Amino acid sequence: MHSLSPSDLNILLVEPSAMQRKLITQQLQQESVVAIDQVTGRQQALERIRAVRPDLVISALHYADGSAVELLQQIRSDAELEQLPFMLVSSETRREQLESFKQSGVVAILPKPFTRAHLGKAINATLDLLSHEELELELYDAESVRVLVVDDSRMARKVIIKVLNNLGIHRIREAVDGADALQQLEQNTFDLVITDYNMPQVNGLELTEQIRQSDNFNHLPIMMVSSEANDAHLCHVSQAGVDAITDKPFEPELVKQLLARLLDDDS
Template identity: 50%
Template sequence: MTHITPSDLSILLVEPSDTQRKIIINKLNKEGITEVSTAKNITESIDIIERHPPDLIASAMYFEDGTAKELIKTIKNNEKLADIAFMLVTSEVKREHLEEFKQSGVVALLPKPFTAEHLGAAINTTIDLLSPDEMELDHFDVHEIRVLLVDDSKLARNHIRRVLNNLGLNKVTEAEDGQQAIDLLQDNMFDLVVTDYNMPEVDGRELTRYIREKSQQSHLPILMVTSERNDTHLANIEQDGVNALCDKPFEPKFVKKLLFQLLEH
């Protein structure tokens, strides 16, 4: 496998402020990234992306012609561009405004101002996405592990599937919600469940209860992916039988560590 370094990455920085662009470019340069193109708005950025797709887009939230929400939707809905990593740089702190980005498969949410540590972690996540790194397990053939992936967001499923595939887990069956997952569990055997928490009708917690109390696969390892911040809710989720909790964005290195613990315990 060819090892990718920060200096190999090409980044498109989408930022309306001249001052902010200079500050961020300087920070990227310090991380060893020199191939940086820039855009001031959505229209300009889409033109650049279609002509020269970058490895990573680092985008502000608001522009004169729209928001990062429109930009990420345009990219994710284009099959040729959907795999481009996307990082949001924003001073926004309201959870409801950031939730949609977490659900859309961004590699990182960087606060303004961000630290070198924040940026370094986001760059490493991007490199992990671009560099397949199969897990080596003692008790399983990683290629034979049957995963049930449950999330009501197609964008989130795409991102999580990509991370799982990079780790060598290629047998991934998708469910759009907890009820569809229950239907699949009744007719199919799995080795691992990766599920979102917040879903309509049957959520991740109810799905976990079903698996533990009513299914024929009550000992299935369950990895729950959630942006939930309520400690009481998280404690209740764990009591219901979830084996591990993973935050959104779904970071490859952390996920690899969790899956190794789940499957090799």
């Protein structure tokens, strides 16, 4: 999908441990990444980002002067930096501790230790976010596709929209939750709905059920982007009529494949 290569990337690595910095740098070099800047904490990272903007920030969870949560919040609150790709490397597995990163649109959350396959997929996801390649469809012109993106996280919506824009899809409307989405569905025509699972008022499951029960738009393909790891919940979502489910954070290449399948399915 991408025309860039790993050797084109400029990466900022934020890691307080010298041993971990050395290990991650070696693994990045094995993926053909050559431009790697290193800092040990939050303040150094912010100073370096403002001096030379990287293509990707790879960060540990904790530093002596703060945490990746605080660093990511500061990045996302800066209009010039808010879409900077961010990758977390952490041994943390508790869902509630990782949820804020997923909702902030990180490109990947890598376990510590991670494999070369984990890193390769995350690097490719970053390249896809930075690249442009129009989606080739048999039944649609990508520029004519009308998409409703539903997510209560503004940053998560921005990431999804960036992926869609890179694929040549620009006719996009946003909804902040399922209730807002239902209002927009009544007022506008769409070819696809992309929705989060966890939302206030009307969640993704309830939105799907109401779409499928509608006489006006029950035909719409629905893609769910979810950080929900509960198999029972995902089973309910599938049974409700979702056409495709992808994880949060998602891989743009997978989203491209799912979109092509959904939009070209004329059955």
